[in-house]
Amino acid sequence: MANGITASDPVVQRFDRVDALRGLALVWMAAFHFCFDLANFRLTESDFYRDPFWTWQRTFILSTFLLCAGAGQAIATHRGQSWARFWRRWAQIVGCALLVSLSSWWMFPRSYISFGVLHGMAVMLVVARLSAPLGRWLLPLGLLAMLLPRWLQDPLFDTRLTNWVGLVTHKPITEDFVPVLPWLGVMWWGLAVTQWLLHHRPQWLGGASSQVSAGNSGDNHGLAWRALVLLGQWSLSFYMVHQPVFIGALMAWQQWLGPRPLSP
Template sequence: MLFSKPSSPMGGEVSRLEWPDALRGLAVFLMLVFHSAYDLNHFDLLQLDLLHSTFWPAFQKAIVALFVGVAGISLALANRHGLHWQRFWRREGLLLVSAMLVSAGSYAVFPTSWIFFGVLHFMAVASVLAVPFLRLGWLNLPLGLLLVLLPQWLADPLFNAAWLQWLGLGTVVSNTKDYTPLLPWFGVMLLGIYVGNRLEHCEQCLKPLPRWFWLPVLLWLGKHSLAVYLLHQPLLMALFWLVASLMFGVTGK
């Protein structure tokens, strides 16, 4: 059966379909590229304007959109024959622990711009909130679009308070290395759920992927995305710190 192997929003086997894992793997690969650029800039190995240029912020948002959209697709696939609740809550607990580790680690390294609500925090919260939407069918399309646009209409300084910034409706955001608020990204997850629920009507989507030589790499990254997410940045920063130290005798900005 095509949908007999459900899983969680981040990593692991989604189903016998390969392309959700491939898309997630692509998101992981692009994340590695982005964080490599960030670290190279941080240690003065390259001079990049990551905050104010047009390309890099758009590139980062595209990566998050891939992660969140595939998470919605994965939830829809997992719900084809009913959610496996034990697996769902086990993965939810893993996401929560991982999010706390990311917050603690980022605070230790960047205390003035630590991650208080990044992509893992979002995934943990949004995965639970998304469960009631799994049976709404086509309604997830207009609801998703509405939630994507909502922050542009309802943004208000009231939501600038630190304890409300996770909602994404404020006008000012605290300095943070990764900010993935509930809105507009929950709308993207609902769009992913809509796509996942429509797969049975897409014959091309049900076919095996072409056996490109790089496909196994993407599939591996997609199936191990959470582990790669947690480990890649400490390893990259250690590597580029070593290179910068050997080349310039510097330890970064």
């Protein structure tokens, strides 16, 4: 998922709790995807498309990432990040989204990802950046964005060229679908809440890892925290690498040790 984008000034401290929350979501996402891969290779039996145990996990993981992305934009605009820096990061996200589409088409030609989390992130980050001056108005706008797909659907939005808006009459057949509506509402909430925290409670957002570092370097809790912070700072790289590693490992396992098909 997209990292929070910091200002170019290297002396500005990162807000470590935002990074750690993103890192925790990455760990959860990786576990979720590994379980999905096991089911896809028919090594376990799980229904990731209809079982609420899995579908709700996906919702919570995605919501956490989008909240963090909104927080990242609040921090970036608060620090005066230039549009040039924003567009460089945005171009990386778009490039990774295209790679996801190509790789998913190779694995799932009938249900490839045409508008997944990175595609949605690319569109929503631009909207979030432009709408950041709205401040607290983003809270009701976010609620409206979440509710609008329940109130308004039209067959016009059921094609691959238009379903990215989110006003579909039925979910498309695809391995990942993150339309602008309702998910922009979650990013707007992360943006608005973090703007408030930056002005009123900035200490709630950061400083934890530096405090831990001053303590016992052998403390397991401290090491885990710093690992989450570091992971959150490299979220896009981790997102792009983890699935090829999982899938490659499972393919190698089946190739050399032989598959264990499910009993009928």
